[in-house]
Amino acid sequence: MKVTVDGRDIDAEPGRSIAAVLHADGLRSWRTTRVEGSPRGLFCGIGVCFDCLVTINGRPNLRACLITVREGDVIETQEGVGRA
Amino acid sequence: MPDADLAVIGAGPAGLAAAGAAARAGLTVVLLDPAERPGGQFYRHRDGDDGRGHHHWRDYLRLAGDLEGVHYLPGHRVWHAEPGEPHVLHCLAGNRDERPVTVRAAKIVLATGAHDRALPFPGWDLPGVMTAGGAQALWKGQGLPAGRRVVISGTGPFLLPVATGLLKAGARVAGVYEANRPSAALLPLALDPARAVEGAGYALALARHRVPYRTGRAVIAAHGEGRLESVTVARLDRDWQPVPGTEKIVTCDALAIGYGFTPQLELAVQLGCAVEDGPDGSAVITADAAQATTVPGVWAAGETLGVGGAVLAMATGALAGHAAAGTTPPGALLRRRARQRRLAAAIAAAWPVRDGWREWLRDDTVVCRCEEVDHGALKRAIADGARDVRSAKLLCRAGMGLCQGRVCGFPVARVLGVPDRPNRPVAQPVRLRDLAYPDTSRGEHR
Numbered sequence: 301m302k303v304t305v306d307g308r309d310i311d312a313e314p315g316r317s318i319a320a321v322l323h324a325d326g327l328r329s330w331r332t333t334r335v336e337g338s339p340r341g342l343f344c345g346i347g348v349c350f351d352c353l354v355t356i357n358g359r360p361n362l363r364a365c366l367i368t369v370r371e372g373d374v375i376e377t378q379e380g381v382g383r384a
Numbered sequence: 385m386p387d388a389d390l391a392v393i394g395a396g397p398a399g400l401a402a403a404g405a406a407a408r409a410g411l412t413v414v415l416l417d418p419a420e421r422p423g424g425q426f427y428r429h430r431d432g433d434d435g436r437g438h439h440h441w442r443d444y445l446r447l448a449g450d451l452e453g454v455h456y457l458p459g460h461r462v463w464h465a466e467p468g469e470p471h472v473l474h475c476l477a478g479n480r481d482e483r484p485v486t487v488r489a490a491k492i493v494l495a496t497g498a499h500d501r502a503l504p505f506p507g508w509d510l511p512g513v514m515t516a517g518g519a520q521a522l523w524k525g526q527g528l529p530a531g532r533r534v535v536i537s538g539t540g541p542f543l544l545p546v547a548t549g550l551l552k553a554g555a556r557v558a559g560v561y562e563a564n565r566p567s568a569a570l571l572p573l574a575l576d577p578a579r580a581v582e583g584a585g586y587a588l589a590l591a592r593h594r595v596p597y598r599t600g601r602a603v604i605a606a607h608g609e610g611r612l613e614s615v616t617v618a619r620l621d622r623d624w625q626p627v628p629g630t631e632k633i634v635t636c637d638a639l640a641i642g643y644g645f646t647p648q649l650e651l652a653v654q655l656g657c658a659v660e661d662g663p664d665g666s667a668v669i670t671a672d673a674a675q676a677t678t679v680p681g682v683w684a685a686g687e688t689l690g691v692g693g694a695v696l697a698m699a700t701g702a703l704a705g706h707a708a709a710g711t712t713p714p715g716a717l718l719r720r721r722a723r724q725r726r727l728a729a730a731i732a733a734a735w736p737v738r739d740g741w742r743e744w745l746r747d748d749t750v751v752c753r754c755e756e757v758d759h760g761a762l763k764r765a766i767a768d769g770a771r772d773v774r775s776a777k778l779l780c781r782a783g784m785g786l787c788q789g790r791v792c793g794f795p796v797a798r799v800l801g802v803p804d805r806p807n808r809p810v811a812q813p814v815r816l817r818d819l820a821y822p823d824t825s826r827g828e829h830r
Contacts, residue, residue, distance in 0.1 A: 315431050320522065320525075324528055328512050328611045329610070336756055338756070339610050340511060341511040342514055343791075345514060345517065345521040346499060346521050348499045348787060348790050349515075349790070350813075359480070362480070365521075366418075366479045367479045368479075
């Protein structure tokens with residue numbers, strides 16, 4: 301299936317988490333922190349650490365490791381507090 | 385009227401065993417779990433998984449088969465548990481569009497499991513650095529290696545299946561660095577045939593792929609511009625202080641770190657259950673021989689009682705299910721629990737976390753990842769009078785962020801020299817409307 305990341309089309313294997321889709325595409329970070337602007341991606345991978353926050357279909361601050369991908373998901377990297 | 389006789393929280397090995405045993409004894413059982421599939425972290429799997437690469441998969445198939453008699457609610461996160469008659473569990477259901485769900489049950493079995501324990505060091509917040517459990521979840525749950533060339537560092541036998549999982553996923557493992565030097569303490573493990581076979585399998589896989597396994601060493605720093613490019617490995621003394629002059633740079637694009645596990649006890653604490661110091665430095669639920677906690681109508685099972693692995697978790701889970709149902713458990717379960725507890729104690733003794741890791745920290749090393757609090761700020765908070773985790777949080781914000789101190793709680797407590805106590809009245813970040821109207825969905829699951 302197809303999804304977009306910051307407007308770019310990428311392939312997504314059905315059943316995978318959003319984090320796994322991004323990881324499989326070679327991405328290792330998809331947000332920056334609000335104080336230092338440091339890049340963050342997967343850390344705990346099981347929903348505990350909140351490092352992998354991402355914007356999906358306009359909703360910011362979702363844990364990419366917990367959400368199963370759906371056809372046509374619009375995924376956006378996010379900065380700071382994550383509000384548009 | 386409660387929705388169910390029993391609510392089991394957590395669908396890992398312990399929760400599945402508890403729910404199955406109680407349902408067979410005639411109780412109406414609701415099983416709540418945040419994940420979309422049963423199995424917890426140990427049995428994390430993919431759709432159509434044939435069980436290859438899983439240990440004790442036949443047990444999982446048996447336990448999952450028992451779900452037919454259970455009202456299983458996947459995708460349900462309990463954020464607050466109120467004790468009473470009945471107990472009330474406030475949940476959020478769904479990960480994309482959360483909706484509130486309230487479950488009432490006369491009895492509760494807590495099988496909330498544990499998460500990875502990490503220690504901070506310079507560069508541990510670089511993308512590419514993951515927990516060992518995170519790397520394992522990426523392989524078991526998604527079929528992906530954490531990187532192309534991966535280093536594993538930490539302590540405990542769990543590092544071995546993480547290494548072999550990465551090899552199966554197609555990664556190169558550049559080295560496994562075990563901070564302890566386990567030796568004589570391992571003897572009780574060698575006497576357990578199942579674990580001896582399992583351990584031999586890991587050793588063989590590492591040898592076949594020429595993966596170096598080095599004890600008394602650890603990754604003490606990670607380096608890279610925007611993502612991980614290499615790590616510094618150093619020899620450690622008995623207290624885990626780096627031995628000067630032994631540092632070595634190892635190139636890698638992923639690092640998996642694991643220093644044991646922290647039981648998830650916030651729901652137990654909310655219910656008023658007593659907790660105590662476990663053998664590995666993290667708190668565990670206080671429970672009697674029948675798995676009963678100090679709160680009437682609440683039992684505990686699995687890793688919430690101290691990390692002991694899936695076989696022990698299945699035993700304590702089934703025992704908790706029997707206790708909740710008031711049925712007599714088979715003697716074999718009691719013997720298995722006793723035996724597995726002895727093994728767990730041997731493991732905790734052989735792979736402790738020593739305090740010398742604090743020497744890995746520099747003043748500008750991030751300690752609290754969420755609030756980006758560095759070690760220097762934590763030291764200033766201590767100089768300003770912080771004596772426990774709570775006052776440190778108020779003075780420097782360590783533990784104030786979205787993860788609620790789950791990741792930094794253990795290291796911050798060790799820097800302060802106090803126990804890490806999981807006091808979180810709200811166990812998950814929730815919206816104000818969920819606090820204001822917690823009962824809006826009452827009846828949805830009745």
